[in-house]
Amino acid sequence: MTYLKLENVSDSEKTIEILESTKKGLGFVPNMYVKLGKNTALLDAYSYSYHSFRDNAGFTPVEQEVIFLSVAYENNCEYCMGAHSFVADSMSGVPKDKTDAIRSGKKISDNKLASLSELTRKLTKRRGNVSANDLKHFFEMGYSESHVLGVIAGIAVKTMSNYSNHLTNPSLDEVFAKRIWKKKDSYTEM
Numbered sequence: 001m002t003y004l005k006l007e008n009v010s011d012s013e014k015t016i017e018i019l020e021s022t023k024k025g026l027g028f029v030p031n032m033y034v035k036l037g038k039n040t041a042l043l044d045a046y047s048y049s050y051h052s053f054r055d056n057a058g059f060t061p062v063e064q065e066v067i068f069l070s071v072a073y074e075n076n077c078e079y080c081m082g083a084h085s086f087v088a089d090s091m092s093g094v095p096k097d098k099t100d101a102i103r104s105g106k107k108i109s110d111n112k113l114a115s116l117s118e119l120t121r122k123l124t125k126r127r128g129n130v131s132a133n134d135l136k137h138f139f140e141m142g143y144s145e146s147h148v149l150g151v152i153a154g155i156a157v158k159t160m161s162n163y164s165n166h167l168t169n170p171s172l173d174e175v176f177a178k179r180i181w182k183k184k185d186s187y188t189e190m
Helices: 015-025 031-036 040-056 061-074 078-090 096-104 109-125 130-140 145-168 174-179
Strands: none
Touching: 015 031, 015 040, 031 040, 031 130, 031 145, 040 145, 061 096, 061 109, 061 145, 061 174, 078 096, 078 109, 078 145, 109 130, 109 145, 130 145
């Protein structure tokens, strides 16, 4: 794989502002943000969309991490799988067995979260084209049409970071290192 070198790319004022705000909120700037910041539009779009998804998509913190991990799994993003596994375990209250199921491509034992993960994975893999039966199962678990659109918002957020990570290869931050994840040669089909 060839990675972008991003040499001689200076940070804009807007990028510096976002990175400083991130540091204030998290106590550090994730390596991924530094790479995203080499294009201000990408970092700004990611940051805004990430916060809007968290605040407005209609999902609990547990459900949000299920979506983010499911997208990162389908997009095969090592950085986001490691980072969001840590966030799921340490900040969002996702039971470790649920996170580990997503990380290994297995079905989650909780039916509602399983339906959320399955729809997210299918929407990601099939580029938004899912069947009526896929949606019916999702709705039967208590989700609404608005939630489908919220899943799409989560997919959009993670696709920006996943694709950027594939091309820029940020090293996994030390804080996330306990949940490092390596790409698998084959993935479980939905």
